[in-house]
Amino acid sequence: MKLFPLFADLTGRRVLVVGAGDVAERKVKSLLSCGARVTVGAPRINAELEQLGAKGQIALITQRFDAQWLSDVWLVVAATDDRELNRRIAELANDRRLFINVVDDPELSSFQVPSIVDRAPLTIAISSAGSAPVLARRVRERIESLFDATLGSLAELAARYRPAIRAARPELRGRREFYDWLLDGPVAAALRSQRPEEAETLLQAILQQAQQKAEGKVILVGAGPGDAGLLTLKALRALNEADVILYDRLVDQQILDLARRDATQIAVGKRPGEDHDATQARIHQLMLAHTSQGSLVVRLKGGDAFVFGRGGEELQFLQQQGISYEVVPGITAALACAAYAGIPLTHRDYAQSVRLVTAHCRPDNHVEDWASLAREKQTLAFYMGVSQLDWLSTQLMRHGRSGDTPFAIIENGTRSNQRVVHGALKDLARLGREHDIKAPSMLLVGEVTALAPTLQWFGASQAA
Structure with a gap:
């Protein structure tokens, strides 16, 4: 079940809590802290709730x-220990289109x-859709440790x-x-040192300075x-600061989902059969056009640019x-795919060097040193070679690489649908x-790839 996150303004609005035990008491206090007008109904009321009623902070109904009441x-919050009664309350609430929480019954x-995580007015809410409250609590504990208690004071000052x-x-x-300066600079530091007057003075001073055009x-x-998960912290920060994101075809949607919600996202990926030089020229013009308007442009490229x-x-x-x-920088595909396939690119028993090779280059610069590439005791990592497996294996064997040299093809490396195919170089094209x-x-071609079937830890493996 996927829930829609929602923060409700309950100030002055009536909320009904059915039940008056310890669990109900916790819910009532939370609702009161948000300004709700709370009515509690139950045949028996615990002492704490009775005191709140006597002070006029809540309304009490001492009945079944x-x-x-709806x-x-x-x-509505149902906090009784009678599931049938909770079910009846839920049915009646749903008939009236009222949102209801039945405690411990998603x-x-x-x-x-x-x-x-309360840093009022900043509130961080964590939900497991009711299926794993212990997990939600553990996440909350970790988040609590990340945010200083004075963050609420900073949010109030900013408001x-x-x-x-x-x-x-x-x-x-x-x-x-x-706002980045406000969070990271001297104003926040003054609040952490319990100097609120100094923090406000610093804020006023910077506001009086003329802004330079971005x-x-x-x-x-x-x-x-x-x-x-392989994004660097700097990459994540850039995505959250960007006005415009120009992204390649192979950038995963999960990465784009981490970007600022209001950033303009433009797909500029090159596709097979397209004029790549024309596409590259368009990318250049888009960068020029958006930066000329003062925008911060993130050029997001798969692997390492x-x-x-x-x-x-x-x-x-x-x-x-x-x-x-x-x-x-980003983690390039050779490093990440090899790691996720359990293949060490270097190993003192099998490979003393790594060669990163592209199967595509300029038409007027198509030069390969095949004799060098065919040497043993090295690992070859071929990028963009799926359409040329026959040609690659033929050239390597023609220049001296044994047809029994092991290889591994990692498809969709590091993604949930990763799979790895192993075999011998002579069978590469057929197996592909x-x-x-x-x-x-x-x-990947080289002796180290023979380790993959025993060392692989992620995704599916298909040994020939």
């Missing part, structure tokens, strides 16, 4: 449940109460000065950069081979146009056809 309420609930910040920083990118910039980011990714050509263009840039190998795939 009656359907009339009139004029916004939300099947009967139309909303769940999440685990909360009070929001109109002034908006007036002083009318451009969206300028405001984002300002200059366009490109961050060339390597997205890795697919698994979003500097390993057969034409990243150097893009930087040359940016340098010629006077556009500022930076580079965030039989197993219907598709791009993206990485071809």
Whole structure:
């Protein structure tokens, strides 16, 4: 069950809690902290709730449940120890289109109460859709340790000065950069040192300074081979700062989902059969157009941009146009695919070097040193070679590489649908056809690949 995350404004709104034991008490206190008008109904009321009722903080109904209690309420919590009664309350609430939480019973609930990290007004909610509350609690414990207690004070300060910040920083990118400064700079440091007056003075001073117009910039980011968990922290930060993201065809959707929700995402990937030079020229023009408007552009490329990714050509263009840039390296496919297939690219018994080779290059620069590539005791990593398996294996064997040399093809390396095909070089083309190998795939040739069947730990393995 996938839940839609929702934060509800309950200020002044009536909420019914059926049940008056310890569990109900916890729910009531949480609701009161959000400003709800709480009514508690049960035949017996515990002492703490009776005191809240005596103080006029909640309304009490000391009776058995009656359907009339559901009139004029916004939300219902069933916290009794009678499942049949909870079921009846849930059915009646659903008939009235009221959201209901039945404590510890996700099947009967139309909303769940999440685990909360409270840095009011900042609230972080964690939900497992009611299926694993212990897991939600453990996640909450980890998040609690990440955020300083003064984050709430910083959020309150930012809320009070929001109109002034908006007036002083009318451009969206300028405001984002300002909030980054607010979170990471001296204002936050002053609050952590319990100096709130100094923090406010620093904030006022920076708002009085004239804003410089934001200059366009490109961050060339390597997205890795697919698994979003292999993104670097710098890559993740760039995705969350970007105004525009120009992404390649092989960038996984899970990675794009980590980007800012309001960033403009433009697919610029090259496809087989297309004029790649024309596509590259379009990418250059898009970078120029968006940076000229002051946007921060993330050029998101699969693997590493500097390993057969034409990243150097893009930087040359940016340098010629006077556009500022930076580079965030990514994990290239050879390293990641080999690791996920259990293949050490070097091993003192089998391989003393690694060669990264592309099966595609400029038509006027098609030169290969096959004699060198065919030497033993090295690992060859071929990029973009799926359509040329016959040619690659023929050339290697013609120049001296044994047909019994082991190989491994890793298809969709690091992704959930990864599979690895093993075999001998002489059978490479045939096995590629039989197993219907598709791009993206990485071809590894060399003695180390024979270790994969015993060392592989991820995905499916198909040994010939």
